[in-house]
Structures are given as structure tokens and as C-alpha cells.
Amino acid sequence: MKILVCITHVPDTTSKINFVEGNSKLDTTNMQFIIGPYDDYALARGVELRDALGGTLTVLNVGTAETEPTLRKALAIGADDAIRIDAEPTDAFFVSEQIAEVAKKHNYDLILMGRESSDYNGGQVHGMVGEMLGIPSLSPVMKLDIEGSTAKMAREIEGGKEYLEANLPLVLGVQEPIAEWKIPNMKGIMTARKKPLEVIQPANPTQYTQPQQYELPAAKGACKMIAPEEAEKLIELLKTEAKVL
Amino acid sequence: MSVLVFVEVADGEVKGSSLEAVGYGAEVAKQQGTTATAIVLGTSIAADKLAALGKYGAAKVLHVADEKLNNGVIQAYVQVLAQAFEQTGAKILIVAKSSLSDAVTARLSVRLKASLASNVTDLPSTNGGFTVKKSVFTGKAFQTISLANENKIIALKKSAFSPVDSGSPAPVETFSASLSDADFGVKITKTDKITGELLLTEADLVVSGGRGLKGPENWGVILDLAKALNAATGCSKPVSDLDWRPHHEHVGQTGVKVAPNLYVAVGISGAIQHLAGVSSSKCIVVINKDPEAPFFKAADYGIVGDAFEILPKLTAAAQKLK
Numbered sequence: 001m002k003i004l005v006c007i008t009h010v011p012d013t014t015s016k017i018n019f020v021e022g023n024s025k026l027d028t029t030n031m032q033f034i035i036g037p038y039d040d041y042a043l044a045r046g047v048e049l050r051d052a053l054g055g056t057l058t059v060l061n062v063g064t065a066e067t068e069p070t071l072r073k074a075l076a077i078g079a080d081d082a083i084r085i086d087a088e089p090t091d092a093f094f095v096s097e098q099i100a101e102v103a104k105k106h107n108y109d110l111i112l113m114g115r116e117s118s119d120y121n122g123g124q125v126h127g128m129v130g131e132m133l134g135i136p137s138l139s140p141v142m143k144l145d146i147e148g149s150t151a152k153m154a155r156e157i158e159g160g161k162e163y164l165e166a167n168l169p170l171v172l173g174v175q176e177p178i179a180e181w182k183i184p185n186m187k188g189i190m191t192a193r194k195k196p197l198e199v200i201q202p203a204n205p206t207q208y209t210q211p212q213q214y215e216l217p218a219a220k221g222a223c224k225m226i227a228p229e230e231a232e233k234l235i236e237l238l239k240t241e242a243k244v245l
Numbered sequence: 246m247s248v249l250v251f252v253e254v255a256d257g258e259v260k261g262s263s264l265e266a267v268g269y270g271a272e273v274a275k276q277q278g279t280t281a282t283a284i285v286l287g288t289s290i291a292a293d294k295l296a297a298l299g300k301y302g303a304a305k306v307l308h309v310a311d312e313k314l315n316n317g318v319i320q321a322y323v324q325v326l327a328q329a330f331e332q333t334g335a336k337i338l339i340v341a342k343s344s345l346s347d348a349v350t351a352r353l354s355v356r357l358k359a360s361l362a363s364n365v366t367d368l369p370s371t372n373g374g375f376t377v378k379k380s381v382f383t384g385k386a387f388q389t390i391s392l393a394n395e396n397k398i399i400a401l402k403k404s405a406f407s408p409v410d411s412g413s414p415a416p417v418e419t420f421s422a423s424l425s426d427a428d429f430g431v432k433i434t435k436t437d438k439i440t441g442e443l444l445l446t447e448a449d450l451v452v453s454g455g456r457g458l459k460g461p462e463n464w465g466v467i468l469d470l471a472k473a474l475n476a477a478t479g480c481s482k483p484v485s486d487l488d489w490r491p492h493h494e495h496v497g498q499t500g501v502k503v504a505p506n507l508y509v510a511v512g513i514s515g516a517i518q519h520l521a522g523v524s525s526s527k528c529i530v531v532i533n534k535d536p537e538a539p540f541f542k543a544a545d546y547g548i549v550g551d552a553f554e555i556l557p558k559l560t561a562a563a564q565k566l567k
Contacts (some may be wrong), residue, residue, distance in 0.1 A: 013498055014517050017385040037499050091390075092361070093354065116347075118498065118521075120381050120388075122363050127319075127351025136320055136431050139348050142492070156344060157317070158255065158446050159493055160438030166431040173348075176499050177492065208360040210391040212376060217387065217524075223531070223541050228550030232562035234530065237546060242528045244450070244507040245474070245566065 001055030001146070002106065005046040006099055006113040006125070007074055008036035008089075009067035013118065019214040026214070035070055038114020042172075044179035045144055046112050047078035053146060056080045058106070062089045062098045068197065075192035076184035082197040092120075093208040096128035101203045103133055108169060110151070115140035115173040126173035136166055139173030248274040248281045249335040251326060252298065253317075253343060254290045256440055261447050262341035264301050266401050268408030269368070270339040271302025273399070276371055277337070280304035284329050284420065286322060287315040292417060299415025301408045307333075307420040313429065316436065317345040321428040323352045328422045330357055330396075342400040343446065350398050360392035363400040383498060384524035402525070403446065403504045445494060448477030451505045451526075453496055455481040455519075457512020457534060457552060461489035466556040467511060473563035479503065481513045497522035511552050515540025532556070 011017070012032040020027045035043065043059065050057040059079035061067050064086065071082040085098045103111060116123035123139065130137025142161070143154035146168070153164045156175065184192070226234050239245040250270035252263040270281040283303035285295055288310050295306045309325055326349065330338055338353065340346040342363055354361035364380040366387065374391050380402055381388045392399075445451065452471040454464060471478045478494060485495035496503055498518040504525035511532045513519060520543055523529065531544040532552055541547045548555055 011382070013383075013521065017382045019386070041499075092351070096355070115344075118383055121383060122361075123347040124351040124354065124361060124363060127348050128355050131323075131352040131355035137348065137352065138319060138431065140344055156493060157436070157438065158343065158444045159442065160436065161493070162316070162433055163435040163437075164431055164433055177486075208354065208358075208392075208394055209362060210393055212389045212391055214381075215387045215389075217385075220543065221545070223544040223547045226546060226548050228548055228555055231548055231550070231555045231558040234546055234548065235559060235562035235566065238507060238528065238530070239566065242507070242545065244528045245563075 001050065001053045001110070002108045003046045003050055003055065003057045004060060004103060004106070004108040004111045005039070005043050005057060005074070005079065006060050006111065007039040007043060007070065008114070008117040008119070009033050009061055009063050009070040010036045010117055010119045013037065017216070019216070023214045033067070033070060035074060036114045036117050038116060038118070038175055040181050041176055041178050042112035042114055042174045043074055043077055043079070044182045045174065047182060048179055049110070049146060050078070058083060060085070060099060060102060062087055062095045064088060071197060072192050073184060075195045075197070076188040077182045078188065079195070081195055084197065084199050085202055086199050087202040087205070090211070091207045091209045092122045092124040092128060094206060096125050096132060097204055097206060098202055099125065099129050100132035103129065110168060111171040113173055115175045123173065126171050130171040133171070135169050135171060137171040137173070138164065138166070140175040141172045142175055142178055144172065144174070144178055246277070246334050246336050247279050248277065248337045248339060249330055249333055250281055250283045250303065251338065251340040251346065252283045252285045253341065253345065254285060254287060255444060255447070257289055257291070259290070259294060259298065260341065262343065262403050264408045265403070265406045266339050266341040267298055267301040267303050269401050269406040272368055273337060273339060276369065282307060282333055282335070284309065284326070286311070286325055288312045289315050295417045296414035300410045300412045302412060303415045306415050306417045308417055309420050309422055311424070316433050318429055318431065318433065319345070319348045319352070320431060321424055322349045323356065324424055324428050325422040326353055327356050329420055336396055338398045340398070340400050342402055346400055350400055354398055357396045358394055359396035359398045360394040361398040361400070362390055362392055364402045365399050366402050366405040369399070380525065383502070383521040404506070404525070404527070443475070443477040445477045445479055445496070445501055445503060448503070449505050450474050450476035450507045451479050451496070451503055452476045452509045452511065453479035453481065453513060454484065454511050455513030456483045463553070464490070466553060470509070470556050470560045470563065473560045476507070476509070481519050510540055511556065513540060514538045515543060
């Protein structure tokens, strides 16, 4: 079993978002970066499957040198080796093409990633990679078991779940509760330093979209407090003042 | 050249978010000096409901009446939509963002060489180019991007556009797509889906409960208020982790992201991961025993007190509105 897990390097969920250089660039001053929360689930399930079925797990990120600590963390969690494609991840099509190029050379049985990144929230890369490789893609997958060459999965749909079966190879965008996040232990952190991390140059730098500018949402007004003994007044305010009923 | 709008069906009805997409598609078509064509897949919807898409702005409705498409089979949907896009000579595809349309539009973007923008919140700007504004950083910011390819796909964020029911029914034409077995290579073995309930992602009003309710047996107060308001119900991550409520009700960073007109949070402290799922709501009400709960900072209205006393009062007041 050859598994590829693609991870994003994103601002910690608690980060305050601001922009610099005429609102054209994210202000990363003092910002903590983490493995994308959904990607962390993909990595955790990938490690479990590799441990149960044997084989290898490669972790991949499209990013500049500053994302290497994030890749090292993924190695500490249990990936066998890492690939960094040395480029700014400018849009989903560009990132997908880089992943597809690597995948064409390595014939992975399973390509896992989060359902979406928590920065640009596109949820597009798994589908694009699947189309580029000519293999099925599914998302958001919340349960995944492998039996022989068949994947048995549950996918979240609006108001419920859908159970699916498909032959490998597959590209999957995943979400909880597919696995529990794993925290690296000391042994993992020590061995991660020695695991291979290959840096490769991007191929075919094509973009389908061109980012221009950011803006922040309008500031929220103060919260209007209502005394609990007059709770029913809230319904009136929602109707006449907020006009949402 | 026309604008194609992919319309999703749930429980035999056109999804509200898809009506928004039809209305939005009609406006985009107007900008481009053309008309919007809606396309509906599967046989789970009645003919009059197809024609009614005309009232929201569709000039024509294409119906792919194949019962194999009643479930959202991603690969097959990609085939059908790619063929419809090419045969109608469309240059722009509009969809309402959903877990199905995310999966389908990503593949279509590659197949049609189309610039794809997701979570779009406004009409495109066509002054010297074609740019759209989209929500990024899980609701914490917006980004303007340019879609330079000739073909374009726009996935509209929920509640970003209010459709107006003003036109007249549209002609419905059958569209036959050529599909092969390979398009159905992924087998759906079973579907567990609630029926007859409001879908959380589609709801205009949402009432959510958190750990402050102390146990699943206490959910009656939430369900009663939701029923009185005709709202969908949601919950916080701990509540779904504890199996008090099903996972598809979990609202937050790693669960469902909602953008209703009204979000009522009861006994939810307001961890940043939860706020990430609700920050696009138009109006937020927070009810919590703890006056220091961080959620109050993100709220429009707040009540500090015991949910079990407050919610019945709200339910009674909401029932009187009807």
C-alpha cells in the first residue's frame, strides 16, 4: 500500500487575520502555523492504515522553505518520508498540478488530504487531482476502511451519510470523525529529523485564478443584552429591529 | 453563449441555495448580455417545480431525467455537466456551494479549463476583466480574485444573494447525456438521510445547543424553540463528539459552516473553532449562564441566564408571532 497525504500549512485557528502591503498580503508577523485541521485527520487515518496494512506513507506540501517545520511535524506523527514542492501555493489549480505530477511518478494507491484548507476554504484540490490523474475523487469522507483493493467509505451528505465502495486508486478529501488527531511523541520527534525530506521544483506553473486584494469584514456592533426575566422581548427585537423573523 | 446554473434537489424540492444560484445566474447572464439556463439531474422532482425555476430567472430548464442520477454520483455528474456546458455553448457555470458541488466543480474546472471561484459573496465585477469577491480564512476575511480563463465556474456562498420570485415559468427541455458504466464506478451502497426536516446548511434560521444543556435528554427545549421558529437545529463539537446529537448537526471549523439570517446559540461558550462555523450569520443570539462566555463578543443579542427558564419563554413568544 502506497499512501500519499497532502497537507497544507495554515495559520493556527486562533490567529487574528490582518493584511499588509496595500491589503495584498497576509500579515504573518507572530503568526503560528499548523497542519491544516482537516489534513491532520487525513494524516492520522493514513498512519493507521499504513500501520495496519503495511507499505509507505509519504507526506507532501506545496510551499516555500518556511513550511518545513510543518512537514517535520507530519514526519514525527508517522509519515515515512516527505516531499516539498518549492513554490508559493498560488491557486488550487496550480497546487493540484504539482501534486498530480508527483503522483504520476509514484503510483500511489491512495491520496488523502483534508476536505478543504482552513485558509482559502476552496475544497477543490482533491477533485482537481482526481481529474488530472483520471481516477475517482470523493469528499467529504468521514470513514475509510480498505479491504484488498476496495475502499469502503462513508461520505457526509446534507442531513446524513452515504456509504460507498470503490476500487483503488482514489483521491479522498476527508473530515472528522475519520480518525483522532495524533500528537507526536518524543521518539517520533527524534526520528523525524532523520527521515528524508525531498525538495523538488514546481512543474508547469499555470494558474487559473489571479488573487488581487483582501479585505476584512465590517466590525461587529456591541451585543445588546436582554434581562432574562424579559426574555420574550428578544423575539420582538428579532422581528422589528434585526428583521430576521 | 449562455450562463448555465446547476440546480440541486433535496427531498423532491429545489434546494433554497440553488434558487439563490438561479437568481444570481440570471443577474450574471444580464451582465453578459445573455440568458441563464438551469440544469437539473435525476427524476426525484416534479415537472411543475422544474418550470417554476423560470420565476427565479431561468430562461430555460434542462432536465436530465435519468434515475441513476437521483444520488449525487460525483463522476457521473461531472460528465453530464461538462456535456451540457459544451453543448449549450456556455462560458460560465454557476452553482450553490455544497459538498456535492465542491467535488463536482473541482473536476469540471480541470476538464473545461475553467477558472473556478468558490464561496463567492457578490456579483462579478466586469470593469476591465472579470473579478469576484469570495469569503476566505473561514469567514475572517474576503479576497478579490480575477477569473481570466475563457470558461469560468462560480460557486456561490449560501445567503450571498436573495432570489426574487417575479418571472414566469420557463420551458423545460429534456437533455440526454451520454454516460458509461465507468462513470458509476463508485458504488453507493446505502444512504442514511433525514427526511422531512430542514437541512442545517439550507436553513435561514438555526438554533444550536452546547454542553451547557448537560445531556441529550434535555434537548426538548432546543427542539421546541426550533419548531416554533421553523428553524433547523445544530450543536457544538463536544455535543456531537459525545454522541448527544448526530455529526451532521455539528457546526464549526471542522463541521458544518452555516450562514443563516439568525443563529441562536444556547449553552455554547463560543470557542474560536465554533465561531468559525457561524461567523457569516447575519444575526447571532447567545444565551449562556456565564456572562464571561466569549461568544457574547460575537453576538448581536445576548441573554445571561438559565436556558431551561429562558427557552420556554422564547418558544411561547415565537408561537404567538404566527
